[in-house]
Amino acid sequence: MRCLMIALAVGSLAACEKKVEEPPPAVVVPAPPAVTIDMSTVAGTWDLQIMGMGSDSVLTTGTLVATGDTGGWMLNLMKRDPMALQVTVAGDSIIAQAPEYESVLRKGVMVRTTSVYRMVGPNLNGLTTATYQGGGPDSVVVLRSVGTRKTM
Helix, strand or coil: CHHHHHHHHHHHHHHHCCCCCCCCCCCCCCCCCCCCCCHHHCCEEEEEEEEECCCCCEEEEEEEEECCCCCCCEEEECCCCCEECEEEEECCEEEEECCCEECCCCCCCEEEEEEEEEEECCEEEEEEEEEECCCCCCCEEEEEEEEEEEEC
16 A cells, blocks of 8 residues: 555656756857958048037047058147057947047047047948046046048
């Protein structure tokens, strides 16, 4: 009798046990091909309008001289000496770092800028992170720029 009760208990437990299903085999989806900007399409001189985020008011203007590769890029801002930019490419983006210079927007304050540019139709659109010397709550500002081609 005892054996019968044990057998019934084991049978009951087996009936309650959920079957663990094997996960379906993983579907491998190939990554889309990486989009890399063709630097020759950017080469030329660009008139830049620099604005605040969420605003169409132009804060300052400048000229960007771009080459067909990552060397020789120059940024010319109002009343500033031309600045050589350190340029790298990441996919469809061009990253340009300027050396420290006196801010055009904040007189007497030094700033470092890093801009990320992308081709959007015929324009060279950018976002610039400006990091101002001195710290404080407004020491980092993001600006946007729109470049229109002046020459090729």
